[in-house]
Each structure stands twice: as structure tokens, then as C-alpha cells.
Amino acid sequence: MSFIADFHIHSPYSRATSKDLCFETLYQWATLKGVSLIGTGDFTHPAWLVEIKEKLIPDGKGLFKLRDENIPSLNIKLPCDNLTPIRFMITCEISNIYKYKGKTRKVHNLICMPDFDSAARFANKLNLIGNIRSDGRPILGLDSRDLLEILLETSEEAVLVPAHIWTPWFSVLGSKSGFDSIEECYRDLSEHIFALETGLSSDPAMNWMVSKLDGYTLISNSDAHSAPRIGREANLFDCEMSYNAIMNALRHGSKKGFVGTLEFFPQEGKYHFDGHRKCDVCLSPEQSKRYNGICPSCGKPLTLGVMYRVVELADYAMGRKPTAALSYKSIVSLDKIVAEIVGSGSASKKVQREYHRLLGSLGAELSILLSLPLDSIQKYASSILVEAIRRVRNGRVHASPGFDGQYGSIQVFTEKERNDYSGQTTFFPLQEKEEDDTLAKKEMKVSFIEESDAPKLDFEATKEKHQQSQRLNEAQKEAVKSPFGPLLVIAGPGTGKTRTLVERIIWLINEKSVLPQTILAVTFSNRAAREMAGRIEAVLAREGVQERPEITTFHKLGLKIVIENHSEFELKEQPVVLSENDMAYLFSRIAKQTKDSGNVSDSSCLEKRIIDFIEKSGDCIAVPEDIYRQIDDVFGHYTEYKRKHGLIDFIDLLVLPLSLLTNNQEILAQYRQQWQHIFVDEYQDVNALQY
Structure with a gap:
């Protein structure tokens, strides 16, 4: 049977993923x-493994199906009576960060398992090596070769596929921390690697330039962090839908x-070309070589992208096709095509x-994108949409390459071509009146998406505020639509700085297709955070956008990082946070019990001295306790008391996360990936720790 498979997705337990991910939504x-x-x-x-076992049952062929009681109903009735049943394969991604031959290696590996027991045994083995609870994609200080050995010891049917093999930072062939060959990475176990995931920023034609990859099956997956991204890249099979048959086909x-495979146009990937996102510099490999890999704007090393690395390892020019190479099709998602025609964000x-x-x-x-006859599409869609699908099928698109973590863009039409179609003001096809009446009477539900569980708001009041905020002056508009990178807005009180910040966030989501969950906005008070969230919520809810940015205060952000x-x-997973009154009480109590603390007659004064010092000093971050002891021995006893009883205070909510992110580059990289757009309201008021 013919079917489409997407092996590589994530759960809500991975960083920077949708919290709405569940098996019902995936189905x-x-x-x-x-x-x-x-x-x-x-x-x-x-x-997540508990949820897998609760909601999925074996189908008898090494795959799994959703329990009948968990199968959701669709509010869209697709016009097809022979839908293929949805099956699941047990998979995960492991981030391996380790030293090999004097160099730090960062390799991501996709794991496929044939049954529950093997998956549980494998997870238990990894739990003895590192922390598998803090992230759905765990980071382990484990050599990729050793990971493969553990996998094969767990189950002979288990499979490891190197993930997105060209990504600069985390892949087996990446420019920053990878190897020059698959054999160098997996060494004596390389024979067990038979498939490679090419990633969003490359396609098979690029991989065909490197002849030492000819013996591997090239696969593509979505690496979806939200359910609507499923299938943006995928694999085409014509075999029995069983675990063994699928793995045999991949071999x-x-x-x-x-x-x-089904592919992104590789230019749309985040690392196709070289560049610096902060400098808004995007270069081809040839241009990067002319600059010796140095950014012409800031003078720092460029992030060398996938195309550069492919050319670096290539022994053939673009255009070669190996004898055993399989076909592939490049696609643009339907919502993006519609968004281009409508002139609005895809969300x-x-x-x-x-x-x-x-x-x-x-x-x-x-x-619709691949096989439905265009004549059939024409019955329910306008000519411009039909033409767009025709062009995508033929590869006739206009590409602006992605670079340094910023997605590229694919346009089907030029501005002139869109203007030529401007007379078509509706997607509905031009039909006779009788057909229009029939279509109008046809019962059709158009959305299964449930309402967000976001807090209920006074939408009319908030809508009015947003309408006021839309009246921006020219300077505010310039700030809202400025290129990606650092931006400092300097203006006096009451001039609309927060309003500009909110509009910038909305513009990024609606016009630049930035995922809301990759945006972090920080302010100083709960009230300010609620007001900012309310403004954004009103607009996104009205636009039907499901995800939300992270809008919080400095201390709540710190608590989130501490808990995670x-x-x-x-x-403990939920540490007790001391209030200011609790702190004052403990200071007073400990001061009385500390013989060498001196005459401390006013514990609140001592508390104020310490807090003021912490907030004004940047040097206390690296080794805070030693410096605290220099202020007063009481604080040393206070710190020890907190540690012994698993307590933290509001100062720790700043000090602990900052210490962690300063000293742990892997965790820092995770949060940088999670929050790629950071906003600070009332920036001028930040202290040394917050900065």
C-alpha cells in the first residue's frame, strides 16, 4: 500500500514546542x-512514555494505533471514504554533546523502536547516564557511537538515524561541531547506519554532490514542534505498513x-546560506569565501550554513544524480500559499x-498539493490558487534563503503577477448562480481547533485599546517593522514605548510568521505583564492564532528556569519560595543564633544592605556566597539554611538562573533556541542582575 510517513516530531515536553501537542491533536x-x-x-x-502507553495500543505489526476511546472526531469531513488508518511508531531524538579527538561534538540522533518494552529499557539505560526528565529531547554527555551500541544491545530491531545531518550546530556533518564523515562519528558500528535525515535546509540534490553518501537512504521529516507542522517534510512508501517492512524499505x-521524499524548498530552511542574523547579513558560500568567513558588518565569524558545508565536503557539482537515487518533490504548505494570495499571515x-x-x-x-487534478481543484478554488499549485508542482518559485537561524521565504508570485490577478477578490470559483446556491447550502464545518485555554478577557475593551494602538506615528512604525536584530527604543514617559513593543510582537507573528512560542517579553510587574498579555491575546485570539508568546516578569521567568x-x-521540582516577610523572619532568627554575627539590632536593615548590594553588584553572580559572607556571616548561615531545607528567595530567582546560564553552555543554547525574539519593557530600569 502507498502511504506517507513522518517519523520525527516532538511532544509538549520538549523545549519550544506547542503545549497543545497530544495524541488526539496529532491524529x-x-x-x-x-x-x-x-x-x-x-x-x-x-x-510522555506514560501517555504513550495509556493512549496507544499495538496494531500487531510493530506499529501502534490510538485507542478507540481516544480517537477524536473531526469537525471537517474530508471528502474521502477510504482514509488510511493513522498509525504511530515509537521514536525520539537524543542530543549527544561530548568530546572526541579534542573537539566538542554536538550530534542529534533519531531513534526508532519496535515495542513498548524496548523503549522502556532504553530509557532506563539512558536515565543512568544523564537527565532525561528535563527535556523531551534529552541532552547527554554520551558519544554517538556509544549511544548506538546501547541501542543495539537493547533491541536488534531498533534503528538510529542521524538527524538533520547538515545543521551547523547540532548534527553529524555540521560545520560547527560535526564530523567529516558518518564513519568517523560511529566508527566500528557505522554499518548499522543505513538512513540519513537530510534536514529542512538541504534536499536530495544537494546531498548527491557528496558521493560518500550514495550508500545511504535519504529521508526527510518535519521535526515538528507543533501539530500543524506535521508533514512539511515526509517520506513516501509503497509497502506493507509494518515496522519491519518500513525498516526493510529504508535499508x-x-x-x-x-x-x-517530500521536501521543503531548501532555501526556506533556517541555515541554508551563511550569515549573521543580528547584522542582517546573508551570503552565499562563494561570497563567504571571499570574506574568509568573516561578517563584513561586525567583523565576527559568520555562521556557515548547510550549502557551505555541502560544498566543502562535495566531490561533484550540483546536478549529479546517483544511479540508485530516488525521486523527491518540493512543496509549499497550503496555508502559506493561501497567505501569500490573501496578503495576510498564515496563522x-x-x-x-x-x-x-x-x-x-x-x-x-x-x-491537494501533490496529486489532485488541477481541474478538480478549479471547481472549489480560484484560478490564482490553481496557478500557484501548478507552479509549486513545477518548482517555479522565488526563494529568499534562510540563514543563521532565520527561516527563508518562498514566494510563488512576483508583486506584478499578484497585481495581474488582483481582479479576483475571492477564492471561490466563478460559477453559475445555481451552482453558487448549491455550494452555499452545502453543510461544511471549517475548523476543529478547540478554543485556547488562555485566560478570559474583556475582548471589546481590549479590542478598543488595540485599535487605538494601531494608530502609530512614523517613528513607531519604523521600530515595529525594523529588521531582525537588537533594537533600542528611547522615548519619554507616555510616548507609547510599550504599545510599540506590543505591535512589534504582533507584526512578527502575523507578517513574518514567527512562532509565538519563540517570543519572550519581560517586564517588571505582574500588572504590566497582564496588560501586555491582554493586548496581544485580544489580537491573536481574533486572528485564530492558537499559540502565545511567553509574557512574564523577571522573577517569574527566573522561577520558570529554576523549576525546569x-x-x-x-x-525539589516545586521549590518553596520565601516571601520578603519570611526572609526578614529568618534573618532575625539566624542573627540571634549566630555568635560571631556582631551586634545586629535590626535584621531588616541587614536584609536591606544585602539586597541592595546584590542588586547593584555584577560581580556577585559568579561566586555569590563568598561575597555574601564578606558582607555578614549571617548571610552564610541563612544560605545554608535555605539549602538544607530546599528553600529559595526572590534574590535566588535572579541569581540561580543567571549562574546556570553563565556556566552551562548547553542549557544556555536550549533557551536561546526556545526564545529567539526577546523584548524587555522599561529596559532603562533593569539592574545589574537583570541585565
Whole structure:
């Protein structure tokens, strides 16, 4: 049977992922996309593994299906009576960071498992090596070769696939921390590697330039961090839908039923070209070589992208196709095509409404993009949409390459071409009146997305505030639409700085397709955070955007980081936070019990001295306790008391996260990946610790 598979996704337990990810949502989106087999993702995380076992049952062929009572109903009825049943494969991704031959290596590996027991045994083995609870994609100080050995000892049927092999920072062939060959990484166990995941920033044609990859099956997966991203890259099979048949197809290619892949246009990937996002510098490999890998704007080393690394290892020019190479198709997601035509963000309510109408009329998205006859599409869509799909199928698009972590863009039409179609003001096809009446009477539900569990707000009042905020002056508009990178807005009180910040966030989401969950906005008070969140919530809810930015205070942000990394501080998962009154009481109590503390008649005065020093000193961050003891021995006893009883105070909410991020580069890299756009309200008021 023919089917589409996407093995590499994530759960809500991974960083920078949608909290709405669950098996019911995955099932819904897989059906709408036309993906029949998806990975579970993140099975090493204990909580997610429990959910996997609770909601999935074996199908008797090494794959898993959703329990009948968990199968969700779709509010969109797809016009197809023979939908392929949705199956799951147990998968996860491991981040291996380790030293080899004097160099730090950072390699991500995709793991596939045939059964629950093997998955549980493998997770237990990794739990003895490192922390698998803090992240759905755990970071382990384990050699990739040794990971493969542990995997094979656990199950002979288990499979390891090097993930997104060209990504600069975390991949087996990456420019920053990878190797020059697969054999160098996995050494004596290399024969067990038979498939490679090419990643979003490369396609098979690029990989064909490197002849030493000819013996591997090239696969593609979405690496989805939210359910609507399922299938943006995927794999095509024509074999039995069973674990063994699928792995046999991946081992032997077309002879056993592996047909090929669905791909991003690689220019859309975040690391296709070289550059510096902060400097807004994007360069081709040839240009980077002319600059000797140095940014012409700031003079620092460039982030060398996937194309550069491919050319560096290539022994053939672009255009070569190995004898055993399989076909592939490059796609642009349907919502992005609709967004380009409408002139609105892909997450906007207008685009999502039309996207779901098309699915309800024509069927699963990948069928529309790949195989549905254009004449059939024409019955329910405008000529411009039909032409867009025709062009994407033929590879006729305009690409602006991604670089240094910033997605590229794919445009189907030039501005002139869009203007030529400007007379078409509707997506609905031009039909006779009788047909229009029939279409209007046809019952069609266009959305299955449930309402967000965000706090209820007075939308009318907030809407009015936002309408006022839309009246920006020219300087504010310039700030809102400025290029990616550092931006400092300097203005007096009451001039609309916060309003500009809010509009910038909304603009990034709606116009630049920035994922809301990659945005962090920090302010000083709960009230300010609530007001900022309310303004943004009103707009995003009205636009139908499900995800939300992280909008918080400095101390709540610190608490979040402490809780997520509690084991690093030897704290409980939910540490007790002392109030200021608790602090004053403890200072007073400890001062009386400390013989060498001197005459401390006013503990609140002592507390104020310490807090003032901490807030004004930047040097206390690296070794805070030693300096605290220099202020007064009482603080040493106070710190010891907190440690013994698992307590933290509001000062720790700043000191502990900053110490962690200063001294642990791996965790720092995770948060940098999670929050790629950071905003600080009332920046002029930050102290040394907050800065």
C-alpha cells in the first residue's frame, strides 16, 4: 500500500514546542495533512512514555494505533471514504554533546523502536547516564557511537538515524561541531547506519554532490514542534505498513518499497546560506569565501550554513544524480500559499478559514498539493490558487534563503503577477448562480481547533485599546517593522514605548510568521505583564492564532528556569519560595543564633544592605556566597539554611538562573533556541542582575 510517513516530531515536553501537542491533536492533523504514519517523539521522557502507553495500543505489526476511546472526531469531513488508518511508531531524538579527538561534538540522533518494552529499557539505560526528565529531547554527555551500541544491545530491531545531518550546530556533518564523515562519528558500528535525515535546509540534490553518501537512504521529516507542522517534510512508501517492512524499505530503497521524499524548498530552511542574523547579513558560500568567513558588518565569524558545508565536503557539482537515487518533490504548505494570495499571515483567521474550507471541499492537504487534478481543484478554488499549485508542482518559485537561524521565504508570485490577478477578490470559483446556491447550502464545518485555554478577557475593551494602538506615528512604525536584530527604543514617559513593543510582537507573528512560542517579553510587574498579555491575546485570539508568546516578569521567568532545571540546583521540582516577610523572619532568627554575627539590632536593615548590594553588584553572580559572607556571616548561615531545607528567595530567582546560564553552555543554547525574539519593557530600569 502507498502511504506517507513522518517519523520525527516532538511532544509538549520538549523545549519550544506547542503545549497543545497530544495524541488526539496529532491524529487530527495527520488526517488533515494526509500523513498515515507519524512518530510519537520523545519516548525517553518518563511522563510522555506514560501517555504513550495509556493512549496507544499495538496494531500487531510493530506499529501502534490510538485507542478507540481516544480517537477524536473531526469537525471537517474530508471528502474521502477510504482514509488510511493513522498509525504511530515509537521514536525520539537524543542530543549527544561530548568530546572526541579534542573537539566538542554536538550530534542529534533519531531513534526508532519496535515495542513498548524496548523503549522502556532504553530509557532506563539512558536515565543512568544523564537527565532525561528535563527535556523531551534529552541532552547527554554520551558519544554517538556509544549511544548506538546501547541501542543495539537493547533491541536488534531498533534503528538510529542521524538527524538533520547538515545543521551547523547540532548534527553529524555540521560545520560547527560535526564530523567529516558518518564513519568517523560511529566508527566500528557505522554499518548499522543505513538512513540519513537530510534536514529542512538541504534536499536530495544537494546531498548527491557528496558521493560518500550514495550508500545511504535519504529521508526527510518535519521535526515538528507543533501539530500543524506535521508533514512539511515526509517520506513516501509503497509497502506493507509494518515496522519491519518500513525498516526493510529504508535499508534497501526502491527495491523494497521506499519511493522518495517530500521536501521543503531548501532555501526556506533556517541555515541554508551563511550569515549573521543580528547584522542582517546573508551570503552565499562563494561570497563567504571571499570574506574568509568573516561578517563584513561586525567583523565576527559568520555562521556557515548547510550549502557551505555541502560544498566543502562535495566531490561533484550540483546536478549529479546517483544511479540508485530516488525521486523527491518540493512543496509549499497550503496555508502559506493561501497567505501569500490573501496578503495576510498564515496563522491569521482569514487564512485558516480558507485553508479549512479547501480541505473540507478537496481532501487532505498533501493530496491537494501533490496529486489532485488541477481541474478538480478549479471547481472549489480560484484560478490564482490553481496557478500557484501548478507552479509549486513545477518548482517555479522565488526563494529568499534562510540563514543563521532565520527561516527563508518562498514566494510563488512576483508583486506584478499578484497585481495581474488582483481582479479576483475571492477564492471561490466563478460559477453559475445555481451552482453558487448549491455550494452555499452545502453543510461544511471549517475548523476543529478547540478554543485556547488562555485566560478570559474583556475582548471589546481590549479590542478598543488595540485599535487605538494601531494608530502609530512614523517613528513607531519604523521600530515595529525594523529588521531582525537588537533594537533600542528611547522615548519619554507616555510616548507609547510599550504599545510599540506590543505591535512589534504582533507584526512578527502575523507578517513574518514567527512562532509565538519563540517570543519572550519581560517586564517588571505582574500588572504590566497582564496588560501586555491582554493586548496581544485580544489580537491573536481574533486572528485564530492558537499559540502565545511567553509574557512574564523577571522573577517569574527566573522561577520558570529554576523549576525546569531544579536538579541542577539540588532542589525539589516545586521549590518553596520565601516571601520578603519570611526572609526578614529568618534573618532575625539566624542573627540571634549566630555568635560571631556582631551586634545586629535590626535584621531588616541587614536584609536591606544585602539586597541592595546584590542588586547593584555584577560581580556577585559568579561566586555569590563568598561575597555574601564578606558582607555578614549571617548571610552564610541563612544560605545554608535555605539549602538544607530546599528553600529559595526572590534574590535566588535572579541569581540561580543567571549562574546556570553563565556556566552551562548547553542549557544556555536550549533557551536561546526556545526564545529567539526577546523584548524587555522599561529596559532603562533593569539592574545589574537583570541585565
